[in-house]
Amino acid sequence: MIVDLAELRLKQRPIYVDSDFQENQLLVKSKIARLTEPVHSNLKVSLESDRVKVEGRLAAVLCLTCCRCAGEFEKSAEKNFMLTYVPDPKSGRDGEEFELEYADLDVGFYWGDQLDLAVVLSEQILLEIPMKPICQEECKGLCDQCGVDLNLSTCDCTRELADPRLAALADIKKRLTN
Numbered sequence: 001m002i003v004d005l006a007e008l009r010l011k012q013r014p015i016y017v018d019s020d021f022q023e024n025q026l027l028v029k030s031k032i033a034r035l036t037e038p039v040h041s042n043l044k045v046s047l048e049s050d051r052v053k054v055e056g057r058l059a060a061v062l063c064l065t066c067c068r069c070a071g072e073f074e075k076s077a078e079k080n081f082m083l084t085y086v087p088d089p090k091s092g093r094d095g096e097e098f099e100l101e102y103a104d105l106d107v108g109f110y111w112g113d114q115l116d117l118a119v120v121l122s123e124q125i126l127l128e129i130p131m132k133p134i135c136q137e138e139c140k141g142l143c144d145q146c147g148v149d150l151n152l153s154t155c156d157c158t159r160e161l162a163d164p165r166l167a168a169l170a171d172i173k174k175r176l177t178n
């Protein structure tokens with residue numbers, strides 16, 4: 001959903017958006033997360049000279065993949081935000097760099113006198129995805145030998161030492177004893 005800023009400027013009053021965004025309208029591309037239902041959002045978009053202010057809230061249900069056991073679990077995310085967008089100081093550069101700055105700064109950029117609310121929401125949702133999702137703090141993960149889910153059953157494998165330095169030590173010890 002694209003807001004025409006020229007139109008907003010003419011109107012001289014904020015616009016209010018109350019709508020649901022489907023996953024295919026958003027840009028939440030992640031290997032460890034997907035959206036299980038439409039993202040609900042309430043947004044107010046206003047203009048102060050050339051600064052665009054987006055105030056609002058969103059409610060989403062994320063389906064995350066546990067980094068230990070690879071099982072999926074749901075996490076609901078509700079958040080309020082207030083964001084400011086200014087005209088892109090260097091227009092015409094490639095999109096990749098643009099996206100990075102978008103995510104890193106409190107102030108985002110727009111160009112072409114328009115603001116895509118789907119992009120605004122996608123950024124806010126991406127911030128809710130943990131780097132390493134864990135289904136529960138006590139998740140035991142999968143056996144690195146046989147792949148069994150250790151939350152559900154046990155196995156007889158002798159587990160390798162996780163720390164590579166310890167593993168190296170164990171290796172030396174083994175060679176000395178042989």
Ligand SMILES: [Zn+2]
Pocket residue numbers: 066067068069070071134135136139140141
């Ligand atoms: Zn897990």
Ligand SMILES: [Zn+2]
Pocket residue numbers: 143144145146147148155156157
């Ligand atoms: Zn095993």
